[in-house]
Amino acid sequence: MASFNKGSTLRxxxxxxxxxxxxxxxxxxxxxxxxxxxxxxLGIFVVFTLNIQSLTANVESRLGMQIFLSExxxxxxxxxxxxxxxxxxxxxxxxxxxxxxxxxxxxxxxxNYAILTTDxxxxxxxxxxxxxxxxxxxxxxxxxxAYVESHSGNGVEYIRYGDNYVDSLLRFNYFVNILSIxxxxxxxxxxxxxxxxxxxxxIYARRKEIGIMKYVGATDRYIRTPFxxxxxxxxxxxxxxxxxxxxxxxxxxxxxIKGNVVIPIQSLLASPESVFKQIIVFFIIYGMALGAxxxxxxxxxxxxx
Amino acid sequence: MIEFIDVTxxxxxxxxxxxxxxxxxxDKGEFVFLVGRSGAGKSTFIKLLLRxxxxxxxxxxxxxxxxxRLTKKEIPYLRRKIGVVFQDFRLxxxxxxxxxxxxxxxxxxxxxxxxxxxxxxxxxxxxxxxRMNHYPSELSGGEQxxxxxxxxxxxxxxxxxxDEPTGNLDPDTSEDIMNLLTRINNFGTTMVVVTHNQSxxxxxxxxxxxxxxxxxxxxxxxxxxxxxxx
Ligand SMILES: Nc1ncnc2c1ncn2[C@@H]1O[C@H](COP(=O)(O)OP(=O)(O)O)[C@@H](O)[C@H]1O
Ligand SMILES: [Mg+2]
Numbered sequence: 001m002a003s004f005n006k007g008s009t010l011r012x013x014x015x016x017x018x019x020x021x022x023x024x025x026x027x028x029x030x031x032x033x034x035x036x037x038x039x040x041x042l043g044i045f046v047v048f049t050l051n052i053q054s055l056t057a058n059v060e061s062r063l064g065m066q067i068f069l070s071e072x073x074x075x076x077x078x079x080x081x082x083x084x085x086x087x088x089x090x091x092x093x094x095x096x097x098x099x100x101x102x103x104x105x106x107x108x109x110x111x112n113y114a115i116l117t118t119d120x121x122x123x124x125x126x127x128x129x130x131x132x133x134x135x136x137x138x139x140x141x142x143x144x145x146a147y148v149e150s151h152s153g154n155g156v157e158y159i160r161y162g163d164n165y166v167d168s169l170l171r172f173n174y175f176v177n178i179l180s181i182x183x184x185x186x187x188x189x190x191x192x193x194x195x196x197x198x199x200x201x202x203i204y205a206r207r208k209e210i211g212i213m214k215y216v217g218a219t220d221r222y223i224r225t226p227f228x229x230x231x232x233x234x235x236x237x238x239x240x241x242x243x244x245x246x247x248x249x250x251x252x253x254x255x256x257i258k259g260n261v262v263i264p265i266q267s268l269l270a271s272p273e274s275v276f277k278q279i280i281v282f283f284i285i286y287g288m289a290l291g292a293x294x295x296x297x298x299x300x301x302x303x304x305x
Numbered sequence: 306m307i308e309f310i311d312v313t314x315x316x317x318x319x320x321x322x323x324x325x326x327x328x329x330x331x332d333k334g335e336f337v338f339l340v341g342r343s344g345a346g347k348s349t350f351i352k353l354l355l356r357x358x359x360x361x362x363x364x365x366x367x368x369x370x371x372x373x374r375l376t377k378k379e380i381p382y383l384r385r386k387i388g389v390v391f392q393d394f395r396l397x398x399x400x401x402x403x404x405x406x407x408x409x410x411x412x413x414x415x416x417x418x419x420x421x422x423x424x425x426x427x428x429x430x431x432x433x434x435x436r437m438n439h440y441p442s443e444l445s446g447g448e449q450x451x452x453x454x455x456x457x458x459x460x461x462x463x464x465x466x467x468d469e470p471t472g473n474l475d476p477d478t479s480e481d482i483m484n485l486l487t488r489i490n491n492f493g494t495t496m497v498v499v500t501h502n503q504s505x506x507x508x509x510x511x512x513x514x515x516x517x518x519x520x521x522x523x524x525x526x527x528x529x530x531x532x533x534x535x
Contacts (some may be wrong), residue, residue, distance in 0.1 A: 208395065208397065209397060212397070212408070212409075212412075213412050214381075214384070215355070215384060215389045215391075216384065216385070216408075216409045216412055216413065216456075216460065217381040217382065217383075217384035217385035217412075217413055217460070218381060218412040218413060219378070219381045220377070220378070220381070222412060222413075222414070
């Protein structure tokens with residue numbers, strides 16, 4: 001192709017895409033909504049996964065262990081246990097905790113691993129007195145577990161491990177992932193079909209122009225470009241809408257959590273900024289690719305002449 | 306320039322042939338009328354030439370090149386060598402006369418500087434330079450057809466194909482259009498004109514190829530429309 005006034009061409013392609021979108025307003029809006037919905041589902045899933053990762057990546061939560069003493073423990077049992085815990089070189093921290101000051105503590109020390117190993121509402125906890133310990137390395141966890149169990153005499157009622165908590169989080173995350181993939185697949189197909197039909201309408205409205213272009217010898221690529229562009233614009237609008245909605249939603253959710261000091265898990269969640277940094281590019285590519293592919297398919301039949 | 310060698314075209318299996326064993330050569334610079342009843346195969350002939358459809362058997366050559374060997378990507382470049390004027394090949398209503406003609410250059414990627422120079426010349430040639438900034442709805446049928454012709458020749462095609470170019474026009478206007486086509490032909494463009502306009506064909510005394518049910522039943526230089534019909 002000879003030299004080409006790229007600037008004005010791009011501008012005119014963009015203008016035509018917008019004109020065409022406003023001509024097919026209803027279909028355009030429906031396909032944008034559909035892609036937005038698909039991306040929102042994807043977004044919720046991503047936010048969820050990032051948070052699970054953020055929670056589980058926090059190795060401290062795996063290294064925590066809480067040893068609850070029975071209601072009728074003796075001071076001797078308590079002292080012996082404390083001594084045993086202190087003696088083990090793999091246990092780096094030992095804290096004695098009484099439920100009465102627990103609440104206060106949690107709201108002060110947000111990053112304390114104990115958060116994950118304690119029932120956070122005092123009245124639900126039937127075992128008010130405990131030792132909270134921290135293991136130095138994940139590979140020593142099993143050994144310490146065995147050690148603690150062997151040194152837990154009658155005074156110990158129950159031991160809670162941080163990794164149980166993590167495991168159930170991961171199981172839940174797995175379930176959420178499967179569900180999200182299913183929903184996302186269905187929504188992607190629906191979006192594709194909607195985009196495809198929207199662009200078909202556009203093609204139909206401009207069939208005369210396409211005929212002229214073909215007979216004058218425009219290349220398929222040239223003919224296809226404005227339609228693919230239109231699809232990409234629809235996808236882009238959808239991606240931006242989904243991002244804005246998700247951001248709004250996540251801020252709201254984040255704010256809600258912040259407001260509740262009894263559950264100070266906010267510090268362990270992925271921040272809205274980090275979440276959106278990670279999804280913004282992917283969303284825009286996904287939306288635009290879906291639009292482009294949908295239009296290409298819509299054009300295919302038309303250009304096979 | 307154009308060679309049909311034993312060309313047969315059947316649209317659907319077991320349907321009757323749209324063209325049967327057509328062998329026909331058209332030289333560079335020739336002016337040929339293609340006549341025949343509706344359904345005789347005239348449009349099929351044109352579509353084969355543009356490779357809008359493929360032959361069932363036989364060969365279509367342009368400039369000695371078998372066009373069935375063109376890849377899908379190369380077909381647009383074939384079409385740039387062939388201008389077309391269809392009866393139903395209208396102008397874009399939302400573009401001015403100038404823009405309609407310029408459009409044909411834009412879509413094959415010609416630079417604006419060339420477009421600005423050539424479009425007024427082409428409109429001058431078809432006698433519409435003064436209507437450049439009008440819109441199609443402001444033009445008469447004959448004037449619109451002139452714009453279509455200007456658009457068809459703007460990229461200097463070697464061949465100009467007209468399918469019923471005067472189908473919707475009154476006799477005087479048709480006469481003008483035919484004169485315009487003759488003038489374009491005189492510049493060296495090979496001309497293939499499909500028409501039902503009997504008196505025009507007779508008066509022009511050009512080569513006339515007559516199709517009947519997909520078969521060439523006559524091919525006469527300085528021919529007449531009615532040959533073989535009555
Ligand atoms: N797309 C098509 N599919 C099937 N049959 C067709 C198609 N186009 C034309 N035909 C048939 O081929 C024959 C020739 O048609 P055509 O070339 O259009 O004739 P003309 O242009 O001379 O009127 C006719 O019998 C017509 O019905
Ligand atoms: Mg016809």
